[in-house]
Amino acid sequence: MGTERKYDIAIVGMMLSSQGGGMPRSMAQQAKLMAAAGHKVTLYIGDSKAMPYTPERFYLHESITVHVSKSIGFWGLGLIPKTLWKLYKNAPQHDVIHLNGVWNFTTFFGAVISKMRKKPALISCRSHYGDYHFTRMPALKQVLFHTMEKINLWCVYGIHITADWEEETSWRAARRAKHIIKIPNPVDLQDFTNPPSRADSRNHLKLDPAGYYVIHLGRTAKQKNLSVLVRAFSNAKLGADATLVLVGPPEPDEKERLVQLIGELGLQDRVRFIDQVEGRERCHWLAAADLFALPSHDDNFCIVAIEAAASGTHCLTSPHVGAIEYLPTSLITVRPLVQAQWDEAIGYFYKNRPPQNIMTAEVSDQFSPKQLERYWVEQYESMGL
Template identity: 25%
Template sequence: MRILWTIASVDPASGGPIEAVKQMSELLNSRGCISEVACLDSPNAPWLKTFPLKVHALGPGITGYGYSANFVPWLKHNARNYDCAIANGIWQYSSFGTWLALRNTNTPYFVFTHGMLDPWFKRTYPLKHLKKWLYWPWADYQVLRDARAVFFTCEEERLLARQSFWLYKCHEVVVNFGTAAPQGNPTLQRQQFLLQFPQLSHKRLFLFLSRIHIKKGCDLLIQAFAKVASLDDSLHLVIAGPDQTGWQAELQQQAEKLGISQKITWTGMLSGNVKWGAFHAAEVLVLPSHQENFGIVVAEAMACGTPVLISNKVNIWREILAAKAGLVASDDLNGTTQVLHTWLTMSPQEQQRMRQNAKYCFTQTFEIHQAAESLLNAINTNSMR
């Protein structure tokens, strides 16, 4: 099977969707599928040099929407070379262009919305939502309506997607989603992380690893950490991720006012062995997001046996809670403080059991081999629909 993944950008700093495309494609390729990517990046984008899949960079896209005059003609001309296309995300020209090129053709296309229909966006950005309504009927509504299937990564995402627009019609399919288990030596990876950040040795680390963005609840985490930091002098918060919106300076000022700036380390984006080393060095991953479709970073933490302290707006929270692989609370200051305090008051034996549960939960539910099988079954079942 030849699969074309369409996406706005393959820049690893753009978040979880491109990491999911990369990992899923590599596994599918090992099963005899051929995966390629069409994106709106400039052909000179530096991250293309290290991306492991064949990429057709058809940009640069214009404005945040990413319009490129090259995208649709290229896709129309080359569609016959692929058995299907999978559009990743909405609200960008990569998905709308996929619809323009492939509707009413023999090449079926599918869509991963990646949580972009979550009603949190409607509540948080009402003016933006009104703007989206202006082009929803003639753009993304049709993208979803005409797809052979719209893939959701969990039942929670599927149900939430129905709440953003009353004009909504698509063939919904829930597929398993996941990530690959880390490769390499955990001890050496931990050492590599601590060599890069030696001030963190012998600290009890709470790890936030994601984009620094308002929807991730970074401000709540800093406030909550300030409330528990005095319980143990060795407690330290690691905030790892790219500052996409320029929010970090304000968050650092917040930490300064709360008197905990010396107990927070800002690492920037981590990758490779250093990233895995951060998971292994941390006691827990903390992600108090206001909206999180799946949270690949949550699955990655559990793959390392690191429990996760998350909000109930991370869509896989039910699976985490059922497996006792972490702690879950509301996405507010009380909830975030609650999960930090609960972890700190658990006995060593309880903490160890949760580490074991986290590893088991990943293996049984979020390991990528199961996800790849689920995706292939969904493609084959719905291609001729």
């Protein structure tokens, strides 16, 4: 697998933590697929109490070198000085620098280092330049965008987006970027090969074989807008066999709000929280469900939607999810963030339970290591590397 020309690639991110959602998973999977194809990959990573470095959760390729040090400052504007100093010293050996996420000093100094050391850099913005993110601490975001982020965009070769929707919502940055590179996120489907039947997964997880299960798998975060899902589950007036399962590491404040809402709606016995599942257990939970639901305000891609499709489980999402572009309508239903429409959709799928429908190789090949490696090599070649 791979091409004749091999590249030396630096991948930089604030953290590589199983608590961090899709961004660290995407970083790790990009590193693994490029390393497996024979490219030299070095990770530059931060470590903090809130987002601890957990390499064992990402099964990194043995050839990948990792520089990790303590991050300082509050999350979002954090900085990893020792790791960035390593990046500065090592930059001449790298062909390209990938920076992950924005609104943080790690990406800012990474961009400045790339300019100083005359090495091309790309920012995988992870939709952080999108409209939704400008509603969070809006005054600060305006200041940072017109200072730090404009400098970032000037320093780097371009921004990496994963879907057309991400470019549309990131218009502020897109119109200033020198180049826009669209490549989907890699999705490691090793744990989803030959998924179990719905019945087998329910037996494995000790679930009701005849129940109706709606699952959200991912961080329990404000951005995921799970209050819409909880209310829809209540408003749809489902039978006693229906259960909502929220799987993933919680943001404590958001989980507390959801627990309060669940109590107000009298759903305590019908909603389950599971803080973490890994590996093949992710496939079991998705395969066991009748429906994967994500009423997100903003997901630049959503690896879990692809994993759900690989498990044979139908997806119900908001329009603000990049993965929509890559899945056929037989595998995904999209509803606007209107409560009544989500109420109707949850009720409809209760009465019309989607059969397990595993996505075809034609769909999954869009995210295969071979395909993604080819996309990136073509991009490097177009950059003159």
